[in-house]
Structures are given as C-alpha cells and as structure tokens.
Amino acid sequence: MGVDFFIGLFLATLIVALFTSRLYRLIFWYSMNSLVLGILALMIGKALDDKAMLVTGIATLVIKAVGIPYMLKHFSEKFHFVRQIQPQISAHYAIILIPAILVFTFYLSEPITHMIEGNANYIAISISSLFLSLLLMMEHRHVAPKIIGFLSMENALFLLGITATGGMPMLVELGIFFDLLMAIVVMNLLFHKEEVSS
C-alpha cells in the first residue's frame, strides 16, 4: 500500500521535473525523486528484511538525495551554468506525451502480469520513468539538465531494481554507486576543461 503511494510519488516528482524551467528547481525535484526512492528502498528492504537493500537505501539517501544535488549546485555556481532552462518540447506536446507513455508502458507490461508473482505495474512504472527521463534529456539543450536526466534514469533503474526484483546482489548495487561517483568525477573534470578551454 505504502509502496504504491511512494511509487506514485516517485513518478509525480519526475513528471513535475519535466515541466520545470529553472535549474535549481530541477535539481530540487531530482533530490526529491531520489529521496522517495531511498524511502522505497528502506521500506521494501524492511519488508523483505534484506540487508543489502537497506544499505542501498541509505546510500541512495546520502548520495543521491543529498550529495549529488549539492555537487551539482556547487558546480553550477563554480562554472556559472545557464539557469534559465526552457524545455524545447512545448508543454502541450508534453501533456499529450506523458500520459501516452504511461499508457504504452502499461500496455507493454500487460503480458507479464500473469507471468510473475510480483506486481507488473512496478515494471511498467519504472519503464515509463525511464522513458520520462529520456524525455527530460531530450527537452533540454544545456548540459546540466541532461546530466540530471541521466541521473534520474539511474533512479529509474534503481526503482526497477528495488521493486521488480526485490533487491539486486549487494556487489552490483555498490558497483553501480561506484560508477556513479566515477561519473561525477569525470563530469567534474569535463567542467574543469570547459572552464579552461573557454
């Protein structure tokens, strides 16, 4: 029950993020999104009392909900990002698209419902959030929002990992986090170069 509520919240934060036209607002919604994800992880982890997932949840809360947004904000101040980010796909298209995507993903995952014991809608929702974060990437021209799109795609992955599979192996989770950090480092370097070269 609660799980479903938070999943809805997750989707909602993502969708709201789609319509924001300010960078900080976007970062904020991203951190909200991660927050919800972390809470989900903790809840499901407690339900299944899966240590790995609890760790993941905490890591999510620490890194994604707090760390990365902070980093991004820091970057944006350091490297003077453009903070006016007007979505390229005009709102009325988006209004059509987002429900369409949801419908499509539910239609897509319909055959699975009677194949697995878990709730197929979770899969549907995580796929749709994947698509939505793609949408987020494609509707912005600047780099920063694209990064956020990429990060929320990561979130979608986690959602899938948590809800559909009930927790991936510890190793994988940590590996993913490691790569995430790696990515941040590389971004940092790239930004640096931007500063140097420009």
Added chain:
Amino acid sequence: MLILLVLPALVMFAVSFSHHRKAKFLLPISSVAILLPIVKLFWLPKPYAIWGNYLVADRLDTYVLLISSLVGIGVTLALLTLDKHVKVSPKAYRRFYRFFAIFWVGLIISILANHMGIYWIGLELATLSTVYMIKTNHTPAAHKEAWNYMIVGAIAISLVLFGIILMYASAKPILGEEAMRFDLLLSHAKEIPSPFLFEMGFAIATVGMFVKMGFFPMNLWLANIERASFYPVAALFSGILESAVIIGFFRFSKIAEQINYAHLYGFVFVYTLLTIFIVAFLIFRAKDFMRLFSLSGVEHMALIALFWVSGGTFAALLHFGAHAFLKPALFLSTGVLESRGKYRIAGALRGYKGKKGELFWVLVSLFLLAIISLPPSPMFFSELYGFAAMVEMAKQSDHMLAMIAAILFLLVLLSVIFYRFVTLYQSMKYEGKEEEKRVYGSELAALVLFALCLLVLLLPSSFAYLRSIV
C-alpha cells in the same frame, strides 16, 4: 590470478602520477606487460575460475581478451610517436595513461565477467574512462564530443543495465540471487517463467549495446568522436571497447536463443540490415578517413552480430578477430596518411621514401583491401562462412525466398561499400600529387604487429581453435 591480471594496469595508474622522466618509458612497458598474464591465462585449462564464479575465464573471453591486449600493445606503440604528428603535452600524455589504466581494469572485469552486474560495472568503468581519453586532445570539438559521448554513452549504458535488471527479474524466481550468472542463465533459460519479460530486457539491453556500437540510428556519433579525438583513441574504441560490448551481446544472445530463437533472429536481422543499409550509403558519401573507417567498423560489428546469431559463431569470431586487428591498424595509419592535412584522400598513399615508407604504404594498402574482404584476408573466409550460415538459416526457415532476397540485398549493400573503398584506394594510390610524408618506426612496428597477428589468424590451427571455442 586476478591480481596478476590487473597488476600492470595498477602499476600504470600509479606511474602516471609521477613526473619522473623515466615514467615516459615505464608507462608503455607496463601496458605491454598486460599481455603476459593474459597469455598465461590463455594456456590455463578452461573454464578457469578467477574470482569465484564472478570472473570465470572460458575460451571465448580469453580469446577476446588476448586480441584486445594485442591491440593495446599496438596502440601503445603508436602512442610513442603521437607527439610527432599532433601537439600533445606530457601532462596530457600521462593523464591519458592514467585513464588507460582504469580503462584496462574495467575492460578485464567486463570481458571476464560471468555475472551480468559485474559485466555492466566493468563496461561502465571502461566507458567513463574513455570519455576522458577523448579530452586529451585540447580542441573545442574534442570537448564537445566528449560531452556528447558522456551523455549518449551514459544513456546506452543505462539501457544495458535496465535490460540486465529486467532479465534478472525474469530469472530471479527460479535462480534467486544467482540469476545474474551467465552460465546459470544459459543452462536454465528454458525454465524462465516469464520469457516475455526476459525478451523485453534483452531487447532493451541489446538496443543499449547497439547504440554504443554505433548501430542504427546512431551511426555517426562514434565517427564524430573518433574524428575529434587522437587517432589512438579511435583505435582503442574500434579495437577494444567494442569488443567488450560485443562479448556481452554474444552472451546475452546465447541465452535469448534458448528462450526464443525466431524472435532473436528476426530482431537482430532487421536491426543489422537497417544499420548496414544506412552505413553503406553513409560510406558511399564519406570524404575523410576517420569517418570512413569508423563507419566501416560499424558495418563489420553489424556483420559480426548477424553472423553470431545466424549460428556462424566461427565466422563471427574470425571476423571479430580480423576486424579487431585491421581497424586499429587503419586508424593508427591515418596519423601518417593525414600528416599532409585532413580530408586529403587523393595521393595519401604516395610520396613515401625509403624502406620504411615502402613497407608502410604496402601494409596500408593491404589492410585497405583486406577490410573489404578480398582474399587472402581473414575477412574473406569469415564472410564466406558467415553468409554460409545465414543461407543455411534461410533454407531451414519457412520463408526462404524472402530471406535469400534479404541476403542478396545485404550483399549488394556490401558491394556499395566495396565500391567506395576501391575508389578510395585508387585515388589514394593513383591520383593526387606526391608529397613527402614521414613514417616513424613505432607506428610501423604497430602495423607490422597487426599484420603478423592477421597472418597468425589465418593459420589452420587458429581456425581450428576458433571452431573449438563455441
């Protein structure tokens, strides 16, 4: 064993921080040293568990790893005289090696992985490290492309992970946490309760990998990146990174084959045919080496995937090996070919004086003709066998004529590429005016190395080995 494998890379990483002038020589040596444990591994009995059942060396991945390490050596050799052709600071040089080391670690992990998650982690590591290698070239274009690569690559990789999770989810009910292991998945594929879920995951993962390899519709992004970065990086991309991707495709497709062969085959066939269609006509218009080579790399990758799923595993592996040697060789030679300015195709193969020059242009023309699979290049045989496998498939299938028509169409597309390359070769050799070009020993050594590897690939014994892999 694992320590042995990653040790040279770690050494390289460490050394790359020192400003000592010896470092300049230590780095190449360490990267050459990567070969040794791999050769060791090559002789060990298979399957050989390196790290539990997370990293297991079987014949397939040792073969891929061996080839990649050989390519790595060639690239290192070419790096020695990189500064002769382009402006590169020692700092950038060291940093390049730093990320090269990370790249190697990621690569070794992902290639040897027997575990989808580990595989993905390695792949991501390798990808992210290459992002920085692109940046060693200090141009705005390179910077832009690095970002471009960062994002597209990230999307592709996350798609792969998404697919992996779906597959894992589909298999978890029967295998539990072990559902991430390739070997178990392969053996239990038939029992997976929700094949559609698996197929969906496979589709998403494959799309991710295909995008990473520059298949339809993202045909040009790799080309642009390779254009913007230094040519050794291009060589790394085509020679090593793509091998890490394709091996994942090999494994996933083997499992999907168990689930539902018809779906897999239809999907891959259509996708690769589409890719080759686009690529053929892009090549027909391509006017510069980098773009031409990377597009043809895409074409070959598509062929390899197609051969693999058509059951021509031998052909696929042979083609893979040949491509892994040929393409880096060509990319490395572009450094010399373009030494009189980019986009100067006419007369690029003329004006080489002395023994070195002679050898260079002969080798390059041989590579150029080998890439369009003229005998006796390994690609000739691999395409022969690969198409044989496809025709076999066609004859078994219940719409034979359509498939034969499709194969014919594919061959026609290949001959478009053939035509383009012949034109290119002729204008390189017989048109344009002669301009003096310098060839350096190290590049030549790299080319010779690749040529020797190709010859080895042609030996009957190595044919036999490839046949025995799968």
Added chain:
Amino acid sequence: MFQFDTLSLVFTSLIVLGVVPNLFYSQGYLSHLKRKGHYLLHYTTFIASMLGVVISANALMFLLFWELMSLTSWQLILTEAKEKRTVDAARFYFLMTHFGFVFLLLFFLIATDGDLEIGFAAMHGIVAKFAYPTLLFFFLVLGFLSKAGAVPLHVWLPYAHPEAPSPVSALMSGVMLKVAIYGMFRFLFDVLYPWPMEWGVLILVIGSLSSLIGVLYALSEHDIKALLANHSIENIGIILMGFGMGMIFESMGLKILSSFAFIAALFHTFNHMSFKSLLFMGAGSVLYQTHTKNIEKYGGLIKAMPVTAMTFLLASVSISALPPTNGFLSEWMIFQSMLGSSHLDNTSLKLAIPFAVFALAMTGGLAIACFVKAYGITFLGLHRSTNAKHAHEVNAWMRTGMLLMAAVIISLMLFTPFYIGWFDKALSSLGHLSVYGRIFPDGIWQMHSVAMHGGVVSPLVLLGALVSVTALLMFAYRALRVKERIHRTWSCGYRTSTRTQYSATGFAGPIRRFFGWLYKPDEHLTKQHIEGYSSKFSDSHYEVHVKPLFETTLYDSVGRAVNWVSYWVYRLAHFEQTRYAAMIFNLMLGVLFSYRIFAHEFSWATLVLEGTVMIISIKILIIGEEQ
C-alpha cells in the same frame, strides 16, 4: 582440393596454350613498363589463379582463386595508371567482377549447404533437393556472364581491356573470359544438371544479342584495343550460342546433337583464345611502336612491321570465320548444330532458331567488315601520323610470342580432329554421348555434321586446294615475267597524302549510318568556311563517338539512383547530431512495440495503431516543426 578430370585438363591446356606465347611477349613488353616488380608479381599470380580456378575441386578453392584472379587482374589494369581513364576503368571492372562474385557466392552458399569444402558431385545432390533450381541458374548466369562479358553485363570490357598492358589484355580477353566459360560448363554439367528447355533458350538469346551488339560496337570503335574487346563480347556470344543450342538439344533429349553443339562451343572457345590473344599482341606491338591506340593514327605499318602484320592478318582471317581457318570451322559447327534444329518437335523453337542463325550470319558479315577496317586502316595505305611513319618491327621476344600464338592458330587449323576428339572425351567424361565417330566417320579428311543429312567440310582438303591454286597462279605470274613499274597512286591529279585516304571513321560510315538508330552517335563537325560560302571551306574536322546504349540507359541510371539514396540517407543521418536522445527514445519505442506485437500477440489493428503512434512521435520529437 584439386581435381584433374578431362574438362579441367582441357581448360588447363587452354590456359597453357594462351599463356606460353604470352610469357615471351610480355618479356619483350616489359621494357615498356615502369613498375616491373608490381607487374611481374601480379602477372604470375594472375596466371596461377586462373589455373587454380580450373583445377579446384571444391567451392572454397574455386571462390578463393576466382577472387584472386579478379584482384590480380584489377591490379594489372592499374599497372600503368597515368590518366584518370585507366583508374576509372579499373574501378568499373572491379565493381562488375565483384557484382558477379556476389551472385556466385550466393550460388555456392545455397548449393553447398554451408559446407564449402564438399566436392561438386555432392553439391549436385544438394541442389537436386533445392526447391528453386531456376534461382540458382540465374545466380550462376549472372555470376559467370558478368565475367565473360555477355550482354547486358558486357559494358566493362571495352573500358578495362584497353587500359591494361597489352600482354595482360591478351590474357584477360583471350584466357580469363574462358575461365568463366569453364565455370558455365563445370557447374551446369556437374551441379545443376537436368536443365529445362527455357534455360537453353535464355542462353541462346543472350548469346545472339551479345554477338550482334559486340560486333556492332566494335565497328564504331576507333580505339583498336577497345575494338578487339568488343569482338571478345561478340565471340563470347557465339560460344554461348553453341552452348545454348547444346542445352536445348539436351533438354529435348537429342543427346548426339547436344554433344556436337557443346563440342562446337568448346572448339570456338579455343579458337577465340588463340586469335584474340594474337590480335591483342599485334595491337600491343603497334601501340608499342606508335604510342597511340587511336586507329586513325596508324597506316602503312605492314611495311615497317611485317611479322606483326602477317600474324595479325592470319588472326583477322580466322576471327572473320573465313575458310579454311579454325574460326571458320567452329562457326561452321555451330551453324550445323543450329540447322539440326529441324529435328526439334517444338515449332515455336524451330521458328525461333532461324533468328539465331540470322544473328550469327549477320555477325560474321559485320566481323569481316570490321576486320577489313582494322587491318586495312592499321597496316595498309599510307601512314597517318609521324609515329606510324617512324615505327619499326618490335623486339625478338615479342615477335616470338606472336609467332608462337600464330603457330597455335595453325595447329588448331591443322589438327582439328585431334582437338575435337579431345573435347569429345571431355564431354563423355561429363556423361554425354561421344560423337567423335560421327563427326569423323571416315578418316580425318572429312568433318561431318551429326544432324540428319547435315553438311560436310574437309578443312585439310580445302586448305590444300587453296594453297596449291594460289601457288599455281603466282607461279604462272612469275613465269610470265611481267615488267613492273612503281608509280604513285593516281587520284584525279592530286597527290595522295595522309589526309586524302580513307579514315576508319569513313570506312565504318555506311554501317554506322545504317545502324544509326542503335548507335545514336554524337557527331562533331567543324568547318572553316571561306568568306561565307556554305559550300567552300578551307579545312574541316569531323569526329564521331558512340556511347553504348546499355551504358547510357542501364548503368548511368543505377548510378543516379545510388546517389539519390545516399543523399537522403546522409540528410537523415545528421538528425542524430542534435536529436540523439529523441532518436533513442523512438528507437526504444519502436523496438518494444514490435516485441510486444510480434513476440507476444499479433493483430493488424494494434500494428496500425502503433505505426501511427510511432510516426507521430517521430514527427514531434525528431523532425520537430520547421522554423
């Protein structure tokens, strides 16, 4: 791996016969070339690969050597790539040969069940089970005839052969085309065996068309080597006519006639090898001396280079199918086999074959005209350029080569029965009836057609009679001791000069005008009029060029199509620069959709629905609204 049955041996010996004189010739020609190492390497490999093709016993070997043959010949064309024309010709040639290879590849892949090491006999079993033999037949025909240069795959010959160094042109035209014919024999007999009648008819039609078109375009050529190349097309056509007749008879169950026709085809294959190689050598020597391929720049060379002239004359007589030469004999045999068509019990076929007869006869007549032109303008009359004036006989090596090839022609003339007996063996080894006994029922003096009350010819008697009568006449002339006086040619009071004699263009004029509807020549006539008189002019320049009909229609349009497609693909591909995320989005959409439909449950309605959805999203996300 390799096999040496009679057919292979026959073609091996054909290659050897063609190559040995050529070795001498190219030894002499070598001084003319710059990249000697390159030339020698590819020359030897070329010969080796041709031998390899005819003796290879499995598909893998065959394809390997076949492709090697193409590769080396391509490189040989490029030996002296000075002007753009050569490079383009080489590229065109290589493309065409690869085009053929594609079809051969498909043929083999289908016929071998993917195991390329199996022998041809095993392939026969597989093909027998294959559902669409005609498909295989088409692949085979496209594959081999694109190499042999039969219509409509002939366009590359007149470009490629002239550009190669002359010994190589001799090899390509004389020998390499025959390797393709070998392929026809080998795979139609061993693999695709029972033939429906239509196949034979198709081959016959292709042959007739090739022979006519080849000779017609030969007539319109000014470039002597291109002229000879066009004649290769013609002769391949003649060979194919014999081949087609053989297939028709075979499919109608007339075994004897079919063997006869096949023997005729084989015999003509040999003859064409001999005289075409010799002609190319002669042309090569002329080119070697005058440094031009333009026939209008020759003239009077018979005085300067007698050996070349004599051998060239022999070859011309032979290729014009005049008795008593070998060329005449093989064409005679082909005619006879066509007259055998009166045995067929298929009226429409009966009525069709006279057209083939007509084509062959027409070809013969035009060939005579063409070689009168080639020989007369080149060797007779007055020199038409200073180079021609200062030409002299070529070196001993080249002379030896030409003489040896002439000897091959004469041997084919004198030892016809021996050769035919041999071809007969080859055919009977391929499971056909042996007809040697019927062709030479009473001794080697008379050569009978195997058709019911068919014709008879006796080459040796004919030769003897001609030689003796001519000798007699000449002797009589000597005996008369006629006084001879040398004086300049009378031409209405003017002096004959380089300019006043007939040019090749002029010689072919009437025929070109008669076939204008086919040639569609583009003519350039410029006159310097004298003060405004339309009829008076100080000097005028006329030249005419003929571009083959097939090239202007078929090939150019294909080229345009490819350009068009590539242009649009290029345009579309560049969306990814800016819209990659959208592209991946749509890609995912498409893939998942199609998996949902095709992999899970299929219904047209959903297909249509999802198609529309895809289109809309592509429109919105990728293409966007144009500013």
Added chain:
Amino acid sequence: MIAYLVTITILLLIAPILLFFIKVLKMRMLYKKPVSLLQGYRNVAKLMQKETLISEEASGMTRVAPFLVLSPLLVTLFFLPPVVQGAFYVSFVDAFTITGLIALSTFFLMLLGLDSASAFGGMGSSREAFISALVEPAMILTVFSVSMMAGDLGVGQAGVNLASHFPKAHMASFLFAAISFFILLIAENGRIPVDNPETHLELTMVHEAMVLDITGVYLAIIETAASVKFVIFASLFASLFLPFGMQYAPPVAFVLFLVKLFMIAAAVALIEVNTAKLRLFKVPNLLGIAIVFAFLSLITFYVLGA
C-alpha cells in the same frame, strides 16, 4: 570424272562470254551498236601484254591479294553441283563453305582496295564491306531453307536431290528462296541496281573503285575473278532453283544447262536495263527484301510445310 573436268573448263571458258553477253544484250536493248561477245577475251589478252603498274604507297598486299581473290573462286568452281546425270561431284563441301570461300575472296578484294592509299579504294571497299555484311545473313538463311528442301546441306548432293525429285510439296518456300537468291546474285556480282560495273563516277562506284589502281595482269586476274564469280552464282542458281533436264543424255543436259545460264544472264540484263542504280543507303532495302524472303521460305517450310 571427265564430265566433271569438262564442265569446269567450259564454265571457266564461258565466264567472260557470259558477262559480255549481258553487256551485248543491254546495248541491243538500248539500240546501241553492240560489242563482240569475245570482248572479254580481248580485254584479258590486252591486259596480259601490259606491264603492271604498282603504286608506291602500296605494300606487298597488292602483289598477293589478286591471286587470293581469284583462287577461292577457282576452288569453288570445283565444288559446284553436277550438270549431267551421274557425273562426279565433290560430296564433302556444303553451302557454308562456298559462302565462306566467296567471302574470303571479297575480304582480300577489300584489302586490295585499301592498300594503295587512294580515296577511291577506301570508298569502294567501305561500300563493299557494307553490302557484303548484309548479304551474308541472307545467303546463309537461303542456303538453310534450300538445304531443308533438298534434304542435304552438301551443295552437290542438294543439286542432285532436287533434280531427282523436285520439291513440289514446298513450292512456296522454294519460290521465296529462289527470289532471295536471285537478289543475292545481283548484289554479290555488283550489277545494277546495287552497283554499276560500267561507271567510273566515284559516287556510284563500288567494285570498280576498289580496283582503280590495279593494272595489267593483276587487273586481268581481278576481271576473271569477277566473271568466275558470276558463273558460280549463275550455275548455283541454275542447278538449285531450275533443277530439271538433268535426266537427258549428257550433251543435251549440258546444253540445257548452258541455256539456263544464258537465260539467267538475260534476266540480269533485263533488270539492269529497266532499273536505275540505287543510292547506297537504299541498297539495304533491297537486301532486306532478300532476307525477308529467306525467312519467309523457312517459316513457310516449317509452319505450312508448303
């Protein structure tokens, strides 16, 4: 055997007469004072006495070609069908060979024309090449259909067969073949309307243009060749398309044969008087007719069996 040799010699002898018979006939019809029938011999005799004048541009070809022009025709003369019952005839030669031999002599004639770098020679041989190229197929097709009717390809055998049992069943195709063969006879021997042997106007010359630079004995040889060629064609026509009268006693049959020859000559003369020479590019139409008739005869033979 004797009959055979006698026939050949007589044919050889009457060859010039036959040509001049045409000339005489024409002159009579044009109310001119005719030359003697023996004028041919006189010409030859005259030419034999002359010295040969050889062009300085000419090569050895001029010295050889005339013989090569004549000899194939002489050889052909030996292969003609018999004119009297039971006479010896050469069995091992068929119509293709004869066509080939005639083509051979034409080939060298054309080379001869090109040899002495004069514009006329080139013109003549160019035109000759054009015409003979079109004659070839018609010839072959006619021969084809005749051999169908005669039931043998060997010329001699064909003549005999036709004489022994005339193909009444195939009258139509026989007639067509005859027509086309007659046209070929005219075309090959360079008579009006294809070519005008009398003229020396360069616009109309074909045969004469080629031999314009030939003198003396060589010219004699060429003239002889021309007459022999006519005889060959005439006698072929006589024995293939007028195959009767062979069964009579040898002398009678022989005389009958000669009469046939002269009748053919007369027919040629009639045509020459009543038609004008065609323009060169109209000639193909005439030959086209020949080809069409040849086809017709084949088709009627096959389809209607008539």
